[in-house]
Ligand SMILES: Cc1cc2nc3c(=O)[nH]c(=O)nc-3n(C[C@H](O)[C@H](O)[C@H](O)COP(=O)(O)OP(=O)(O)OC[C@H]3O[C@@H](n4cnc5c(N)ncnc54)[C@H](O)[C@@H]3O)c2cc1C
Ligand code: SF4
């Protein structure tokens with residue numbers, strides 16, 4: 001609860017992973033801390049309530065982490081996915097810190113899960129949270145309450161008073177009332193702007209109307225906009241984001257991880273005109289799933305259909321909703337409201353182009369098409385065994401990268417110069433590390449490392 | 465709706481299917497218990513699968529608090545509540561014979577019959593048979609106290625046949641459950657799987673949580689309280705059972721009829737068992753009172769409470785009987801206690817007691833699936 005009239009040492013806007021890490025660190029360093037969170041208590045935790053793991057550096061096997069993942073390798077991976085669009089010194093500092101955060105997390109209630117079936121393939125690079133992000137956030141919130149951090153839910157910050165690059169106060173809306181909150185330092189950890197469809201339209205046009213927002217509806221970018229309006233430096237650009245293919249019947253917001261569909265490489269994907277538009281077997285799915293959001297966003301009405309046949313049963317993760325199923329291609333077309341003749345033609349030309357080979361999902365196998373445009377380079381098998389199954393797909397936006405530029409103290413920069421008392425952590429500054437591309441688990445690295453830095457530096461700033 | 469069980473059986477299974485399909489696409493909870501790894505082995509869920517998974521769930525509630533889709537999210541996911549309702553359904557569906565099921569399916573009626581009608585009937589019967597004078601006389605142990613009220617033969621025949629009935633009824637239930645949940649008619653008896661399952665069950669391994677910290681019960685913060693109270697209840701029950709068995713051996717093999725001295729083996733077993741059976745159910749009832757109601761199914765709760773109250777009444781009257789043994793209250797205490805024990809036996813196959821059978825079967829099946 002807000003203590004009326006109190007001048008807080010630290011105000012944290014946004015109670016996701018980054019915000020909680022910052023708040024707890026600042027409180028433990030002796031500051032009085034208030035967290036303002038837009039969402040009601042049930043939906044607290046922003047996008048962080050949907051996460052599953054954290055990517056971190058380790059030089060040998062450590063409890064739940066297998067093998068080793070040295071800094072140099074993490075760095076190489078990052079350079080590869082971003083095409084070099086990253087701030088090298090900032091990123092390397094973050095990777096270094098990532099090696100030390102798990103004990104701190106555990107100390108504040110985080111529980112990790114031993115390498116198990118579904119998580120095995122990533123268990124070298126990523127530590128998985130027992131029960132996922134909501135469980136982690138519940139633990140952090142318990143910790144924060146115990147430490148005496150004030151937390152206010154249903155409290156959206158709607159305005160910031162920034163005078164001469166100096167934060168003075170925030171306006172918070174609670175129910176129908178607004179209130180001024182004064183604090184000596186501000187930490188912004190309010191996520192990206194992906195839930196703000198109008199803002200997404202700046203990059204995507206009307207297509208954004210058909211996007212599904214995988215995470216919280218509360219990350220509307222309001223704070224980012226206020227910081228931009230106050231003249232803070234920005235980084236990355238409005239079009240950069242993480243977007244995957246999700247089930248088209250997913251909730252508009254907050255559908256989370258369950259809405260993923262991962263049978264694309266097993267069959268073909270057609271658009272609303274019943275034609276294929278991209279190589280479904282270009283590379284292993286974990287390396288390709290993040291391009292399919294964009295690909296579908298470019299299709300008419302932003303919809304596509306992944307079609308497989310009975311041979312694929314059991315070789316993909318079960319999707320959240322049952323498939324559209326039919327015993328013939330014509331029947332499937334009718335059920336999907338696609339033109340039966342075109343779909344039949346698409347399937348026929350695909351089947352005719354499939355070359356014999358040894359199907360093997362664990363390899364970039366030699367099952368490919370010949371003379372087909374676009375081709376399918378791996379895992380191409382004829383679609384000829386009913387029942388046929390289809391899953392409708394839409395672009396699902398995970399989070400946006402446009403953010404405020406920060407330095408290694410998590411201070412927000414204005415014209416390249418650090419502001420005195422404004423810090424940022426998490427998605428709101430993710431663009432410093434991720435100019436584009438994505439590595440599974442790096443979102444949590446960014447939030448955890450920069451959250452803790454922001455909390456620490458904010459308190460240091462107080463005493464000087 | 466507070467109880468999903470009130471929805472029709474098929475609708476309930478459809479809900480179970482919907483829930484499992486979402487979980488199977490998410491899998492964040494796979495580290496909590498055996499349910500999720502078992503779920504991951506499946507793509508579609510038959511009603512047998514759902515009943516198996518529901519009985520594999522020990523209601524630790526971790527997956528409720530961890531779930532990003534729990535209400536008010538539009539997915540309205542509540543795994544423990546859905547599973548509690550499906551378990552409740554299995555308890556009814558497989559119980560035998562069916563007329564008894566309809567008699568006891570209402571937990572208030574079951575409570576009334578077992579804790580009131582049976583003792584009252586026993587009191588009336590003893591009044592008729594031995595008369596009020598004999599019933600309210602103080603006997604010394606040397607008089608053979610208990611047998612002045614009820615003959616040993618009557619005890620053996622009455623409770624022996626009730627016990628055998630209960631065991632048979634429960635075995636029928638267990639067999640039916642196994643039949644439906646195991647499509648490939650594999651042998652029920654797989655020694656290694658059975659040993660593994662018994663071992664897990666005896667330790668209440670799963671109630672210890674993922675790493676011994678306990679369950680999210682009664683509230684979100686993990687606690688081992690329920691595990692401890694359940695241990696007291698179960699082992700208290702077993703000690704009382706052992707007390708009776710030892711007494712039977714004494715009686716027939718060594719020709720040593722009851723009553724026994726306080727420090728004799730049967731009385732000691734019964735005494736400590738009784739204390740445990742007092743503290744355990746009281747603790748479990750208390751936890752039920754203060755627990756978060758959201759992940760619970762009200763019908764299941766009614767069944768739980770009935771059983772706990774009955775256990776509690778049995779242990780209280782048993783202990784009182786021990787202390788009032790040489791007073792004029794012995795007779796009436798004995799009759800009431802016996803009435804309650806009879807109520808316990810008769811309602812056993814239709815009440816919460818059967819969770820032991822189904823859960824154990826589910827654990828055996830799971831051990832087989834896991835190949836251990
Ligand atoms: C489905 C899904 C799965 C993911 N899985 C992973 C994963 O496994 N590993 C990984 O590393 N990353 C993952 N991510 C990305 C990850 O969620 C983010 O990178 C990370 O959680 C960002 O944390 P944050 O604290 O910056 O933002 P958030 O967790 O989104 O928190 C921002 C908070 O600010 C609040 N807020 C916003 N505006 C205001 C305002 N004006 N006033 C007050 N409060 C406000 C919001 O309500 C929200 O609670 C996933 C994302 C999604 C959607
Ligand atoms: S209970 Fe919720 S978080 Fe857990 S596996 Fe199911 S859907 Fe996922």
Ligand code: SF4
Pocket residue numbers: 493496497498499500520521522523524525526527528543544547
């Ligand atoms: S309540 Fe506990 S035991 Fe039941 S499914 Fe959820 S995590 Fe598993």
